[in-house]
Amino acid sequence: MSFNPDRINDQCKLASQAWPSLANQSALSRRQALEAMATSLWDRRSEVLSANQRDVKAGQDKGLSVALIDRLSLDDARISGIVASIRQIASLRDPLGEVMSGWVCENGLKINKVRVPLGVIAIIYEARPNVTADAIALCVKTGNAVVLRGSASAYQSNFAITTILKSAMQATGLPQDSVQLLEDTTHEGVWHLVSLRQYINIAIPRGGASLIQNVITHAKVPTIETGVGNCHIFVDDSANLDQALAIIRNAKAQRPSVCNACETVLVHQAIAKVFLPKLAQAMAEEKVEIRGCDQTCAIIQATPATETDWENEFLDLILAVKVVADTTAAIAHIRQYGTQHSESILSNSRANISDFTTQIDAAAVLVNASTRFVDGGEFGFGAELGISTQKLHARGPMGLPELTTYKYIVEGDGHIRA
């Protein structure tokens, strides 16, 4: 299809006009709607599966990779997972209306800072149809309208899911227009969408690094940057080395494709000769390739690391390893190459732990723990909207409160300013 800015404008305007009605629903209405949406999605899953088969067939004809086809494909088990996720979001404590703080001024004015929805959220994502349902459920729970821009290759699946969820919303009295799946799936459409300051309050890209960078550099609306994690673990000379091996094994190999996996290990020079052979053995058992600095390569067998190896997320069974002089050198390396996601120190030195946690500038700084814990679920947030690597508004794992803002309600009794 071709770029159609008028149609994008129309859909965003519909969402914007429907938003106030959604924002004023009670917590009970929103929860009950979400439960009805979950039930309806399960009951009507055959519609989703048949739409998904059309997407998968078209993707195979276009020659999409096996991995992409797998991410696109749905079956009963995956739909059951999506339904469970909607129910989980429904069951979370409602974030709206919370009085975040409140006080009385000297003159008697009463001020309350109250949590409210953001407005209209644009979510731009890649070919996983589960994101469609997840995004809609999160936005209904937080009273936000949502404009979804999924990929062309998942359009039939996304359309079926959206149609079913919107119809269940409408049946329970929520405004279905507050959810819009963009018909336009062109690249120009994305740039147009994220320029619409009159309709869109915030844009959230969910997906790979290039999608995120593209959205952020084109956007005229505020965005939340997520995802890139070049995470480090520093093994100090006072670390418990058995713990260190277990933590690195976990952080590197448990799920190497995610943003909170470890990419580089920094080893204090005083323990390098003892620790590196153990690390090499553990990584060999996990089939992890080591790319080492000169000092590392002098102690164990490893591929010599290049500058690129310090800079990039491998998202694979590859680990960069560097020997450093001390905590200060480890901090300097992380400052140069880190992406401000998650950084861990393994140490029993109070002073070194304090320096590291104070001086490292990242969403999460960990002590004697795997970087894999930096996650909305592990933090106890109940829902995971990605990990923000920017500093404005939300940093680190984003839960429901990160999809809200606040307003001040100021009550007087004829108060005028002196």
Place this chain on the structure above:
Amino acid sequence: MSFNPDRINDQCKLASQAWPSLANQSALSRRQALEAMATSLWDRRSEVLSANQRDVKAGQDKGLSVALIDRLSLDDARISGIVASIRQIASLRDPLGEVMSGWVCENGLKINKVRVPLGVIAIIYEARPNVTADAIALCVKTGNAVVLRGSASAYQSNFAITTILKSAMQATGLPQDSVQLLEDTTHEGVWHLVSLRQYINIAIPRGGASLIQNVITHAKVPTIETGVGNCHIFVDDSANLDQALAIIRNAKAQRPSVCNACETVLVHQAIAKVFLPKLAQAMAEEKVEIRGCDQTCAIIQATPATETDWENEFLDLILAVKVVADTTAAIAHIRQYGTQHSESILSNSRANISDFTTQIDAAAVLVNASTRFVDGGEFGFGAELGISTQKLHARGPMGLPELTTYKYIVEGDGHIRA
């Protein structure tokens, strides 16, 4: 002077490199530095005054308006005000290191959410030299580096102030490079500055609507939008009319040039015939011109209002007046024309107050009080960085916490993820 992107890059890089050292200063160091900066600025005020005279002379030669020359001019009294403002900022409770929340996970991981500086803040502002000192003081207090881009017409004054404050910082052990006054004062320089994602964490424009819009639409770094306030007061039929007159008089006429002044009054039709003549008299006493809707003009003598009158901030002794059917109609008008700054209802109806405070989407919603109270000082924040009219990160009056972010510190004891 001509656009020099390399020099801008150099100055931003210096700020970025100096920032970690500033961020790690204790609250005591930052407070003592601010006190020394205030003292030094007063002691060396003759340098500032002589630089200011050069700016004023150049401005007069260029034919700047009397109002602009007044805003640019400094004297002992104004410098004393600037010095007092630095001391006031010094005395505020330090925002850094606050544990915003903390909990222990089921597995024993301890998580603390800790307030930290944002990083490097770019502040783009117009020809008031007091903003230079204010911005530097606020950033030192919050542990942020700052890149200042003031106007060419105030460059000599800004340079003198910055030089004195930086030298006092350095004398007390703070890194003076964390404060940079851009030498480049070209327009292209602003667009270049707000594109430097590698050095700048956030850009804040302070000034008129066109400056703000220009920065926001050109920026590649996150921004905070401030300032435009098309504020309304709705007089419900249950309002105390004497209170209403006093509040409108205050909101319109006490200081008409500011963003929290009232621009439009909406009057419930049931009280229009009684209330409008009283309002006309009060506004006549304040020399305020009324621009009314048809119904208003049928009751009192007023200029007929045009569409533009509902849309714009007058920032002057002009008030638009419209008769509306009820609270719902008032909310609809505000939704169409408001700028989400401050909106007030004058009423004694519990139901109408509830509808208004719930349904109005603005930074501040007031009840029986003047819109003029929406201000960092009046809210008790101690320092005023402007009023955010966006929803991301900061909304409404911005105090010190709005110049910070947070990081999660996660402590384990060999924890690995299952």
